[in-house]
Amino acid sequence: MRSSNRNIILYIVLALLTGLGLGLAYSWLLSPVTYVDANPAMLRTDFKDQYRIVVAASYASSHDLARARARLQLLGDVDPVGQLSALAQNMVAGNASLEQVQPIAQLATDLQQGFSSSPITDTPFVVVVNTPTEIDTPSAETFATETQTILEEDTPIPTLAFDQTPLAPVVTSTFAPRPTFTAIPASGVLFSLVGQDTVCDPGLQPGLLQFIIMDSRRRQVAGIEIIVSWTEKEDRFFTGFKPELGDGYADFVMQPDVIYSVRVVEGGAIVPNILAPTCTDPNGVIYTGGLLLTFQQP
Numbered sequence: 001m002r003s004s005n006r007n008i009i010l011y012i013v014l015a016l017l018t019g020l021g022l023g024l025a026y027s028w029l030l031s032p033v034t035y036v037d038a039n040p041a042m043l044r045t046d047f048k049d050q051y052r053i054v055v056a057a058s059y060a061s062s063h064d065l066a067r068a069r070a071r072l073q074l075l076g077d078v079d080p081v082g083q084l085s086a087l088a089q090n091m092v093a094g095n096a097s098l099e100q101v102q103p104i105a106q107l108a109t110d111l112q113q114g115f116s117s118s119p120i121t122d123t124p125f126v127v128v129v130n131t132p133t134e135i136d137t138p139s140a141e142t143f144a145t146e147t148q149t150i151l152e153e154d155t156p157i158p159t160l161a162f163d164q165t166p167l168a169p170v171v172t173s174t175f176a177p178r179p180t181f182t183a184i185p186a187s188g189v190l191f192s193l194v195g196q197d198t199v200c201d202p203g204l205q206p207g208l209l210q211f212i213i214m215d216s217r218r219r220q221v222a223g224i225e226i227i228v229s230w231t232e233k234e235d236r237f238f239t240g241f242k243p244e245l246g247d248g249y250a251d252f253v254m255q256p257d258v259i260y261s262v263r264v265v266e267g268g269a270i271v272p273n274i275l276a277p278t279c280t281d282p283n284g285v286i287y288t289g290g291l292l293l294t295f296q297q298p
Helices: 001-032 045-062 067-075 082-091 099-114 138-155
Strands: 192-199 208-214 225-231 235-239 248-254 260-264 268-275 276-281 287-288 291-296
Touching: 001 099, 045 067, 045 082, 045 099, 067 099, 082 099, 192 268, 208 225, 208 260, 225 248, 225 287, 268 291
Parallel strands: 208 291
Antiparallel strands: 192 291, 208 248, 225 235, 225 260, 260 268, 276 287
16 A cells, blocks of 8 residues: 555656656757847846947947936946946956946946036138138229339330231031921911720829821921810910930820810811720729820821
């Protein structure tokens, strides 16, 4: 009976030790505790000292005593000045350089006295003032007398007979001007409407009204004025402002359900009742299309 009780106790102790070992292995090796955004008061002693060094370095740069005090309060120290003094003494004992210890000692001193002993001062700018100097200006009579003296002493008397040296022609480099889009057809010749095509392209701007103006040789002509009018309004523009699309190209954006009238000023060709068409894409979606009007001289 006693042997059975001993075995039960042994099994319980072994089970507890096994559970404790597995728990420690899981918490230390498999899933250790990771601190994210932890409070500085939870740091180890050596990490707290590193924190104080960083705060002192920041204070040495900004001299913001209130911010440094607020940062040190996050450590939860009862005596922040004493902790800084002890850190400075330990660093001196560890053969730290004066540049490393001085910011910490300075911060401890300023916290104890309650104000910054090294306030931020703006760098003075040197203002250079240009003082005008007085220049002795000769009077008109003095200038005339000196000029006359110089002329009498240094200027040779010209003779009646002299050889005139011909001037050499000045050679200047000229650049040929680039052609501009200002070609205008002969007056009195009408531009007739030779094409009115519906443009259904979802990639173009909805309601885009495009124009192409050509002469009798089917060459696009720039500088032709076009007037688009609607409901007591009108818009005037010229061809040739988008040469990448053609010298005789111009465009205008129409609004849906608005009737427009187009007139080519050169020759007076008029096209009434222009309306933005309705298009349908392959998926059955309805959108506003455009028009292409082509004008040409006969």
